[in-house]
Amino acid sequence: MHSLGGDEHTASNAESGSNSSSVGGKEGVISCPDKRAPGMGRRLLLPGDSKPELDIPETSEDVYRVRRYLKGVAEGQDELAREQALPQESNVDFMGGIDYKKGCYVGQELTIRTHHRGVIRKRILPVMLYGMDESEPTALEYDAGKKLGVEGIPRETGIGRFEKRGRSAGKFLAGVGNIGLGLCRLETMTDVQVQGEAGGYKEGDEFKVDWEGEDGEGKSLKIKAFVPPWHLKQ
Numbered sequence: 001m002h003s004l005g006g007d008e009h010t011a012s013n014a015e016s017g018s019n020s021s022s023v024g025g026k027e028g029v030i031s032c033p034d035k036r037a038p039g040m041g042r043r044l045l046l047p048g049d050s051k052p053e054l055d056i057p058e059t060s061e062d063v064y065r066v067r068r069y070l071k072g073v074a075e076g077q078d079e080l081a082r083e084q085a086l087p088q089e090s091n092v093d094f095m096g097g098i099d100y101k102k103g104c105y106v107g108q109e110l111t112i113r114t115h116h117r118g119v120i121r122k123r124i125l126p127v128m129l130y131g132m133d134e135s136e137p138t139a140l141e142y143d144a145g146k147k148l149g150v151e152g153i154p155r156e157t158g159i160g161r162f163e164k165r166g167r168s169a170g171k172f173l174a175g176v177g178n179i180g181l182g183l184c185r186l187e188t189m190t191d192v193q194v195q196g197e198a199g200g201y202k203e204g205d206e207f208k209v210d211w212e213g214e215d216g217e218g219k220s221l222k223i224k225a226f227v228p229p230w231h232l233k234q
Contacts, residue, residue, distance in 0.1 A: 036095040037071040038230050062176060066142050069179045072126045072228045078155060079174050081124065081183050087111060088120045089183060094231060118195045122170065125190070125225045127182040129175065129209070132220055136206055140226040143178045148221055150175035153211050159184070159223055162206035172209050172223065182225060189225040 029052070034040035044052050051058075074080045074090055081089045086107075092098055093115070100112055114120065128137050129150050159170040159182060170184035186192040188200050189207060210220045 036073050037228065040067070040071060040073065065176050066179065069126055069174075069176065069181055070140060070142060072124060072181065072231070074124045074173065074181055079124075079181055081122075081173075085183075086114055086120070088114060089122050090124050091231075121187065121194055122183055122185050123231075124173065124181055125184045125227060127172070127175075127180050127184070128224050128226065129178050129180065129221045130224070132208070132222060134222065136204070136222070137224055140179070146178040148178055149213070149219065150178065150180055150221070152213060152219075153209060153221075157209050157211050159189070159207050159209055162208045162222060169207050170225070182223065184225045190227050192227060 030045040032043055034043045046052060068075060072091065073095075087093065087098055088111070098111065098115075100115055126140055128140050129148055130137060131148070153172050153175060155173060156171045158168045159172060160166070161169060167188075168185075169188045170182050173181045173183060175181070182189075184190065187194045189205075191201050191203075206222055207224065208220055208222050210218065213219050
């Protein structure tokens, strides 16, 4: 939650379980469900110099980031795929952010054509990072005690195969602790079948990110993508 001051407004998130539906009825406050992913709570729009009157504890922005990353929800220019990317690659279609009957907007024809063909090769997914000597994780879990330095990995650092050569498997976008977001090739990093293509993923395949630290020393971590359950329901 950020206070902008004056008459400006700011967005804030509240837990789904809170009695926040009544907040929207108060003067100057707008409330609606955050439908980007299940479990994202509600979005509140209120004057920047005020706080929502909710019977729940206030948390830090890092807690909100962790929740977004575990759900696979990208936010802002530093995380959303851009330039040559399709909105579907950022899961905007799954989040109800595309109206295929509405025009006109830049990239409309390509977006609609991609929708009808049903071929989305890359999507932003939650990723879990772990040491080069660690075994592959079986579940996506945030570990606050792990200090892997993922915050220092440059945006769009390439994801490659571990101990194998081949085309890039994706790009690392952002992270905190031992989790983050990556733009991942589905048929390479997951068992999701892309329409009309043979999947190259095999159980046990591992991937890594290599980058140069501030001290100029090379660093590496393994990285695993997870497909959120709500993706499979789309």
